Amino acid sequence: MKVSLLDYGGGNVRSVYNALVTLDCEIITITSADEIDKAELIIYPGVGSFGSAMENLKVKGFIAPLRSYLESGRPYLGICLGMQTLFESSEECPGVKGLGIIKGACSKFDFSKSSSPPSVPHIGWNEFVVCKGKGSCPVFDLVDQQDLVYFVHSYKIPVEQCPSKWLLTTTSYGGDEFVSSVQNGNVVATQFHPEKSGSGGLNIIKGFVESVEKGVLVSDSGSGSDSGSGVSGGGGEIGTGRKPKDMSKRVVVALDVRSNDQGDLIVTKGDQYDVREEVGAGANAEGETGRGGVRNLGKPVQLAKQYYEDGADEIAFLNITSFRSGVIDDLPMLQVLEQTSKNVFVPLTVGGGIKDYVDDSGKRHSALEVAGRYFRAGADKVSIGSDAVTASERFLANNSVGDGKSSIEQISNVYGVQAVVVSIDPKRVYLRSEERAEVVAGKKHAVVSLRAGRLGPNGEKYCWYQCTIKGGRESR
Numbered sequence: 001m002k003v004s005l006l007d008y009g010g011g012n013v014r015s016v017y018n019a020l021v022t023l024d025c026e027i028i029t030i031t032s033a034d035e036i037d038k039a040e041l042i043i044y045p046g047v048g049s050f051g052s053a054m055e056n057l058k059v060k061g062f063i064a065p066l067r068s069y070l071e072s073g074r075p076y077l078g079i080c081l082g083m084q085t086l087f088e089s090s091e092e093c094p095g096v097k098g099l100g101i102i103k104g105a106c107s108k109f110d111f112s113k114s115s116s117p118p119s120v121p122h123i124g125w126n127e128f129v130v131c132k133g134k135g136s137c138p139v140f141d142l143v144d145q146q147d148l149v150y151f152v153h154s155y156k157i158p159v160e161q162c163p164s165k166w167l168l169t170t171t172s173y174g175g176d177e178f179v180s181s182v183q184n185g186n187v188v189a190t191q192f193h194p195e196k197s198g199s200g201g202l203n204i205i206k207g208f209v210e211s212v213e214k215g216v217l218v219s220d221s222g223s224g225s226d227s228g229s230g231v232s233g234g235g236g237e238i239g240t241g242r243k244p245k246d247m248s249k250r251v252v253v254a255l256d257v258r259s260n261d262q263g264d265l266i267v268t269k270g271d272q273y274d275v276r277e278e279v280g281a282g283a284n285a286e287g288e289t290g291r292g293g294v295r296n297l298g299k300p301v302q303l304a305k306q307y308y309e310d311g312a313d314e315i316a317f318l319n320i321t322s323f324r325s326g327v328i329d330d331l332p333m334l335q336v337l338e339q340t341s342k343n344v345f346v347p348l349t350v351g352g353g354i355k356d357y358v359d360d361s362g363k364r365h366s367a368l369e370v371a372g373r374y375f376r377a378g379a380d381k382v383s384i385g386s387d388a389v390t391a392s393e394r395f396l397a398n399n400s401v402g403d404g405k406s407s408i409e410q411i412s413n414v415y416g417v418q419a420v421v422v423s424i425d426p427k428r429v430y431l432r433s434e435e436r437a438e439v440v441a442g443k444k445h446a447v448v449s450l451r452a453g454r455l456g457p458n459g460e461k462y463c464w465y466q467c468t469i470k471g472g473r474e475s476r
Contacts, residue, residue, distance in 0.1 A: 001213050004028045004039035006066075006082075008056045014378045016045040016079065018342045019195040023206050033061040036069050041212055043205075045195070046081025047375070048415045050106065050155070051093030053081045063099070070101045070187060075212040077205070078189030080153060083182060086189055092155050102182065104161035108154055111174055118174035118247070121154040121418040125248040125313060128169040128180045128192065137168060138211040139188055139204060147200035148248050149192040150313075150347060151180075152380070152418045156191065173247065185218050196347050196380065198308075250313035255303060257336065257352075258321040260294040265332045267297045268320075275320075301339045308344040315344060316383065318423070319352030320471055334377045341378030350374050351383025351423055355407055367407030368414060375415065383421040384408060386469035389476055425472050426465040430456030 003025045007013050013029075020027050020043070030036060044066075046053055057063050070076055070086070084090060085098045090106035111117030125148040130137055151171070156178035159170060168188070171180035181190040188208055194201035211217045255267045258275065268275040277295050297303070304315045317340075319333050337350060354374070355367050371382045384407055391406035402409055411420050434447045445464035455461060467476050 001209065002026045002028055002040050003209065004030050004035065004042050006030045006036075006042055006044040006062070008044075008053070008060060008062060013045055014338070014376060015341055015345075015380070016043060016195045018378075019202055019205055019345060021342070022202060022345075023209070025209065033065050036062065036065040039069070039074075041075040041209065042066075042069065042077070044076065044078045044082035044085075046079055046083075046085065047380070047419065048081060049092055049413065050081065050084060050090040050098070051096045052414050053085055054093075054096050054098065057085075067099050067101065070099065073185045073187065073218075075186040075217075076188065077208050079195070080191060080193060083189030083191055084155065084157070086182070086187075087157065087161075090155055101187075102166050103163060104157060106155045106157055107161075109156060109173070109176060111176070114174065121152060121416075122156075122173045122247075123152045123418055125149065125197075125250055126151050126171050126173065126192075128171050130169050131167050137183065138214075138216045139183070139207045141211075142203035142207045143200050147197075149180075149190075149194065149197040149201055149204075151192045152347070153191060154417060157182075183217070186212055188217070193347075195345060198345055202345060251311065252314040252316060253304075253307045253312045254316040254318060255300055256320050257300050257317050257333070258294065258319070259332075260296060265300060265336060266294065267300050267303050268295045269297060300336050304340045304348075305343045308346055312346065314347045314349065315340070316349040316351065318383065319350065321352075334373060337374065337377040337379055347380040348378055349381040349383055349421060350379045351385060351421070354382050354384050354411075355387040366410065368410040371407070371411045371415065371419075375419070381419050381421050382411060383423045384411075385423045385425060388422045388424070389467045389469050393476070425468045427468050427472065427475065428456070428463040429466050430458070430460035431462040431464070432460050434462055 003020055005013060005017055005020070005027055007029050017027060017029075028035070028039070030039065030042070036042070054063075057066065078086060084106050086101045087098050087104045087106060088100045088102075089096065089098055091108050092106065109120045109122060111120070127146075127148055130140065151173075156176075159167070159177055159179055162179045162182065166182040166184050167179060168183040169179075169181040170177050171191070172178075178191070180192055181188065183189075190204070192201075194204040197204070208217075256269055256275070257265055258268055260266050260268075275295050277293055300317060304317075307315060317333070317336065333350070333352075337348060341348060354370050356365065357370075358364050367384075367387065374382055387407045391408055394406070395402060404410075408420055408422070429445075431447065434449075447462050447464050450456070450461055450463060456463065468474060469476055
């Protein structure tokens with residue numbers, strides 16, 4: 001069976017494509033509306049905001065043919081937004097209509113009444129529980145039900161909003177049980193990202209494709225009316241009777257990537273911000289004294305693959321020299337992402353140089369354009385450092401109101417808030433007494449008392465932390 005990948009301009013198309021390649025699927029990329037009706041099986045990978053996804057579908061002329069395809073009950077696997085857009089609307093973008101295949105609406109996680117609210121977005125590895133009445137869904141035949149899957153979203157489908165014949169699995173976050181996948185006949189969709197859930201996630205995609213080929217999904221279309229859920233809370237018709245788990249702790253590997261003296265990208269680590277080897281008092285091999293070459297811990301693609309195979313839950317590449325050149329022309333780093341995403345099926349984050357800039361020819365590039373290149377190369381999140389600090393300065397100077405122009409706002413508006421990570425490089429400013437802390441923006445810095453053995457270079461007992469930018473070369 002040929003698998004058609006709906007390329008509507010989202011960020012994680014490459015990741016899903018690579019997952020299908022790993023599963024030996026024959027892949028067709030849908031780029032025009034007339035290809036939708038010809039498809040045998042469609043996978044719709046979604047990353048971003050509800051509004052931007054629907055706008056992209058509208059611009060490409062995909063809405064009507066995709067709705068017709070779905071209403072006919074033909075094979076479909078939606079991922080994240082590929083599930084949410086099946087519903088009628090979302091609180092994320094009031095007034096924007098979804099595909100309306102399933103009655104109901106998405107709403108934002110609301111923990112305002114919780115005494116210890118979890119963070120939103122819901123990001124990380126969590127479980128899913130197959131609902132009673134669905135039995136053993138063939139999509140999960142190749143998966144251990146104890147396997148965790150990867151979520152990254154701020155909006156969810158409440159259980160009571162999902163018609164019972166569609167409800168497939170639920171997941172709990174902060175005590176809030178929500179819909180984590182739906183299924184009716186050949187149409188399946190997940191809130192989680194199977195293409196980023198390791199080997200278990202790949203087996204979910206494989207299970208779906210094989211179930212369609214065998215024709216076993218149609219016979220398990222569930223029961224109940226499409227007009228209401230018919231689902232009782234508190235574990236009535238949902239769940240398996242066992243207490244739902246919550247988020248799992250995860251291991252995130254951060255790799256500092258830069259060019260060595262020969263121009264090759266390597267993973268490095270240094271003392272403070274100095275990543276070069278110490279030559280020592282004598283001369284090096286070339287008879288020169290001073291610092292040696294860039295410390296080389298290995299090649300980024302190979303190291304990322306090794307960490308993934310060893311059980312890492314996420315990989316972050318921090319391009320620590322990208323501020324010296326534009327990302328649009330930074331082909332080596334883009335190639336690192338492209339090659340890594342072929343073998344690493346957990347989330348990939350990339351940071352370094354994600355900002356507005358003007359290239360050598362005088363052409364201006366926006367932070368959104370830069371981030372888009374990274375997303376299309378296989379990144380799931382971008383990490384913003386220096387630009388986050390300068391955006392904060394403008395924010396404070398503007399009475400704590402955003403101007404909509406920062407890279408954080410631009411990228412979040414299109415790809416969703418879960419796609420933007422802020423990375424802060426702090427440094428200590430030592431003080432001999434608490435009273436000497438500087439006052440900035442009308443507030444005194446939080447002063448920290450230092451423990452014995454951790455005092456400043458001149459015996460200072462106190463410090464506050466100052467943000468730095470440009471790889472630690474400038475303090476703000």
